[in-house]
Amino acid sequence: MFLYIQPYNFTISLIFVLALNQNAIANSPYISEIVAANDNSLRDNFDESSDWIEIFNPDEKPLNLEGWGLSDNPDTPLKWIFPHIEIEPKGFLLVHASGNNISEKGKPLHASFRLSRSGEFLGLSNPNGEFIDKFDPNFPSGNEDNAYGVPMMGELEEIIPAHSKFHYITPARTHASLDWENPNYNIPATWKYAQGGFGFVKSGSSFYNDLIKRKIPTSKRCLWIRKNFEINNLDAIKALILRIYYDDGFIASINGVTVASSNAPEKPRYNSYAKGINKLLGYENFDISEHIGLLKTGQNNVLSVKAFNAPNDRNDFFVMPILLCGKSSNIEPKKRTFLSFATPGKANSNATLPRPSPPTFSSKSGSFSSSITVSINSDNKNGIIRYTTDESIPSESSKQYNSPILITNSTMLTARSYDLDGNAGPPVSHTYIRLASNVRTFTSNLPVVVIENFKGGGIPSDPHKNAYMAIYEPNPQDGKTKLMNGPALDTRIGIKIRGSSTQNRPKKAFTVEARDAYGEDKDIAPLGLPEDSDWILYAPYNFDRALIRNALIYELSNQIGRYAVRTRFCEVFVNTNGGALSYSDYVGVYVFMEKITRGKNRVNVKRISKEHNTKPEVTGGYMFKIDRPDPGDAGFSAGGQNIKWVEPKEEEVTSKQSAYVRSYFNDAYKNLNSPSKYSEFIDPLSWIDHHIFCEFTKNPDGLRLSTYFFKDRNNRIEYGPVWDFDRTMGCDDDGRAANPVGWSGSYRFGWWGRVMRNEAFEALYAQRWAQIRSKAMSEKNIFSIIDNWKVLLDESAKRNFTKWGLVNRNTGFNTEIEQLKSWISERLEWMDTQFDAIPAPILSMNKGSVSPGFKLGIQAQSDEIYYTVNGTDPKLPSGKLSQFAIRLHQAESQVIIKKDSQWKYLDSGDHLDKINWTDLSYNSENWKIGNAEFGYGDGDEETIIERGSTASRKYRNTIYFLKQFDIKKTSGSKSMLVKLLRDDGAVVYLNGEELFRSNMPGGEIRYTTYSSNRTSTKNSRKFYKYYIEQPKLRIGQNILAVEVHRGYSTDKDISFNFEAAITNASGIPLSIDKSSSITVRAKSDSIWSAPTTASITVSDAAALKITEIMYKPLESKAMEFIELKNASGSDLELAGVSFSGVNFSFTSGELKPWKSGVLISNDNPSLFSKKHPNVDILGTFGGALSNNGEEINLYDPKGQVLSTIAYNNDNPWPDDTNELGFSIERISIAESASDPNNWRSSILPGGTPGDTIETEITKTSDGRISIKFLAHPGNTYSLHATDNIGDGVWTKLENNEFVTKQKVVEFIIWPNAENQFYRVSNP
Secondary structure (H helix, E strand, C coil), X not given: CEEEECCCECCCCCEEECCCCCCCCCCCCEEEEEECCCCCCCECCCCCCXXXXXXXXXXXXXXXXXXXXXXXXXXXXXXXXXXXXXXXXXXXXXXXXXXXXXXXXXXXXXCCCECCCCCCCEEEECCCCCEEEEECCCCCCCCCCCEEECCCECCCEEEECCCCEEEEECCCXXXXXXXXXXXXXXXXXXXXEEECCEEEECCCXXXXXXXXXXXXCCCCCEEEEEEEEEECCHHHCCEEEEEEEEECEEEEEECXXXXXXECCCCCCCCCCCCCCCCCCCCEEEEECHHHHHHCCCEEEEEEEEEEECCCCXXXXXXXXXXXXXXXXXXXXXXXXXXXXXXXXXXCCCCECCCCXXXXXXCCXXXXXXXXXXXXXXXXXXXXXXXXXXXXXXXXXXXXECCCCEEECCCEEEEEEEECCCCCECCCEEEEEEEECCCCCCCEECCCEEEEECCCCCCCCCCCCEEEEEEEECCCCCCCCEEHHHCCCEEEEEEEEECCCCCCCCCCCCEEEEEECCCCCECCECHHHCCCECEEEEECCCCCCCCCCHHHHHHHHHHHCCCCCCCEEEEEEEEECCCCCECHHXXXXXXXXXXXXXECCCCECCCCCCCCCCCCCHHHCCEEEEECCCCXXXXXXXXXXXXXXXXXXXXXXXXXXHHHHHHHHHHHHHHHCCCCCCHHHCECHHHHHHHHHHHHHCCCCCCCCCCEEEEECCCCCEEECCCCCCCCCCXXXXXXXXXXXXCCCCCCCCCCHHHHCCCHHHHHHHHHHHHHHHCCCCCHHHHHHHHHHHHHHHHXXXXXXXXXXXXXXXXXXXXXXXXXXXXXHHHHHHHHHCCCCCCCCCEECCCEEEECCCCEEEEECCCCXXXXXXXXXXXXXXXXXXXXXXXXXXXXXCEEEECCCCEEEEECCCCCCCCCCCCCCCCCCCCCEEEECCEEECCCCCCEECCCCCCHHHCCCCEEEEEEEEEECCCCCCEEEEEEEEEECEEEEEECCEEEEEECCCCCCCCCCCCCCCCCCCCCCCCEEEEEECCCCCCCEEEEEEEEEECCCCCCCCEEEEEEEEEEECCCEEEECCCCEEEEEEEEECCEECCCEEEEEEECCCCCEEEEEEECCCCCCHHHCEEEEEECCCCCEECCCCEEECCEEECCCCEECCCCEEEEEECXXXXXXXXXXCCCCEEEEEECCCCCCCEEEEEECCCCCEEEEEEECCCCCCCCCCCCCCEEEEECECCCCCCCHHHEEEEEEECCCCCCCCCEEEEECCCCCEEEEEEECCCECCEEEEECCCCCCCCEEEEECCCECECEEEEEEECCCCCCCEEEEECC
């Protein structure tokens, strides 16, 4: 089993010189080796496992590759071009196929594309664009770390075979001084002599059981072995390979000189442990060819190995080395094959022997009622199949398959093929779950997760227990999940109970690791989530009876651009006691979610290893948490905090890494209160976002537990991802978050007490709150999420609360949801009062191309708006205006109620609770009249209102105010800006409908209602600002009504003043005359909003939009196309427009208004025209669109980017393109082309190129006829009818509105004798 080669780190592109036989070979360079699914064979200079390409120069002279090209597209030979770089004679050059596009002299080379593990074209071309070498039509698909290329050695010869006999000893203190690795060492009788491999397995099954030939005591942590070997023809040896199976570390020497090591202790002793766990299950190959010079002709050679076990992996221990040599062979560049192992930058290994192919099963994993019979087949002639039914991997001693297997109980069936020499192929498993009668008809509108451990007993809290997981998804036809339909995904897993304080709940939460047959981590992509191996099944229980608290905050965090784990709601069955899966195994509604781990789809920080102990590597790749320690961890103290390691693990951290981290945290802490220096150490916005979510939810554990943060290489400390919100937002059974008013007890926990006193941080905090409050954190958005999930979970919540009787199963869930919404509403209102901030302006566009004359709409909750057009900030760090700042004068609003205006008021103590006093129809002729400011008790009132007439009613609790105003006819809808002085609380109405509340509780408001909080003396003179988007104003007379309430029964003052203005709701237009980088801020007094930016490209070709891409047709690449649309009412000239990603430039042509056309592949244009005869073909492009995704750029004649689309077939891009033949279609031309959520799969396989209308005509159940068709943006459609098609007279029956987004339009008609013919037309 050849799985892995020692990781090889490069800081420059590796050039290696080869001295091999090269018979009758051309002198041109060629691609000698590739790895298209790299995992462990090589790390690039970014410490990532990018794929790689190796170039070999077979000539006797150096070769300069400047101007040469690499490409994964046969029609674009020079897709990526080499810089000035030479390969020595018989030398190798490495290029990382990472997509990073680095082509600079003296730096590691990175191609602009990646390799597809499923195989694709790859070519090397000379500067003239002529392919000198190529994989055509493609290189084959392979598994992780499979190397494919030109064999450069003959068959590897065994110097020391597997299971050879070695002298060995389990060392003690008395052996520490022995020179036992010296070839001349005389081995004493205390050493034993036995056949390898050596090791032990304490308990359970292990892959090593079949390999161990000599067991050693289970108490041992270290083993020394040595073997003498003979070399007969030293000059013929051109390669030397150590192939070793080990658990967990080793140091290997030849003739007393160290040649290879892994996980070795820094100062090895007789009782040392390995530095880490070796998670690779298989031989690891170490190319030690550079040590061939250590060998001697004859028998006086010795291989010695020190083997070490890991302290946290003591259940098993194993070592078995093999020593191989390779001799040079004739090289035939055109005879490429898979290689025994990868050798980046070195002479290639020999061709590998083909393994037996995997067996196939007659039935895939699924469910059955009483029994199922499964047949297994193999393509291997004369081979045999062995199988197991106990979740183990078949071995040579397992049962041989001879006839179909009858299965009557839930069973994992695993089989593998063997050839006649006993070589085994990969194991294949399928699992069959028996269903009891009470779940065979079970349905859900949610996905369903089934956990089965085949009578393995209860699931522990540690360690992970082997089990099986199947995920069933709703059927697209009826939206129902049915267990009899079979799973969408199934896998082996390791599972354990998670949580600290919640482990004793009857409803358990679980940590899940997806695993392969060998027990190693395996990446899966469940429920449309990005692939990974680590997952969590979170169990909302007594604290979160609304079931959504965690998922809600994670969703909001992702919406503001701060990564949090992605979630999916599901229902779960857990069967641990054997027998058929039944309804008694149902455990309720869960949240399937990502685990917080390092990875490109999660916390995307660089990987850090034990070798990274100097800058820049030592500066990052760390993840931390403030939480209870994991078992065996102690953490460290720095910056006034007790911090725990997350990544790397505590036992993997070196002393230099620890010292760097502690020093950095201490320096950061010292500067947290420095307005000018704090941001050098921390990422302020990430800290603010994290703190906001903890305080918005009033998280009692926030900041002091379940708190994550990280530091990437050469970056600052960033907080996140947010985590654990079940005890928040007015939850049950924990009263610490019951009151929506006031800060949490962790508000200033630890170093937060220092940074929250930093004026610059406080100002940025207020700006950020205002910025996200107007979008993701708006009540409208939050309630929209909650309401959608309420509908989604309504059915499953009833089952959940039937199982767990925490609330009424029929009504309790809805009650919990409404209580949560009420708490959130009050919390948002209270937090608004804590920040003197202005929301950031909203722009009608943030990035894109526009036609000349474009006006950028700017909405702001202020009448002071400043902008710049050169990318600078209109606000200087001092808070003053920049010299480049321009005021948007059109933003000056129309004041409808001035400050200190005259109002009618009622201070008689009358209760108007049951009177509609806020409407225009109310008669207020007996009310008093006065000028604001109104009030009593402060001494600054313009109009003093009545306190009360008797001792028992001394102070009026509520005062009512009315103000009429007129609105003249205006163009467009309006927004309203309100500035309200109120002491203590107020409710504001417009034309009889409530507009907003200020410092007032939710629910019904009465005369006797007190405000939510008392207004402090500091804020009693403060005007609170409110922005109302499109209030229901009337042309003509309107009325504003305000009721002002005291804060408590002994409150001795009350105050009221009011100002209101209206502005254009669509935003103030700003003319953009040329391509610009625009920054906009709003301002009120000395308070600035956060900035909003826009990058606008002005071009005559801006109306040209990419609206559809077909990159993976089922037929051939001849069916590939890119659809273009003129989204304007004028002719659009195409000359000079060009693309990158495909090779095409327009030399002439035009598109008519709102018309579409396509660019197609030049592979076979006539074939495309035959399939799509009515499509306007604008041109043919060279090359092919990548099946795995690439970046397409559309340029105008000046070279300005009009559009960038970096599509791929991974979530969130549509996935129906993968093997199903659908195109991707842009949903709205008004939204960004770069947003994956603005694309969907085509309605029809093969796509819908051009302006053709795809129709579907059906008869409805009541006898009418339905005409459905795919309507294109920019068109109006109408239905016409006639009874005589010959006279050309048609009657319009129905008209559809102007279509702004691609959608399905339907016309319904009643057929009758008068109208026999119908048509749909668009002008």
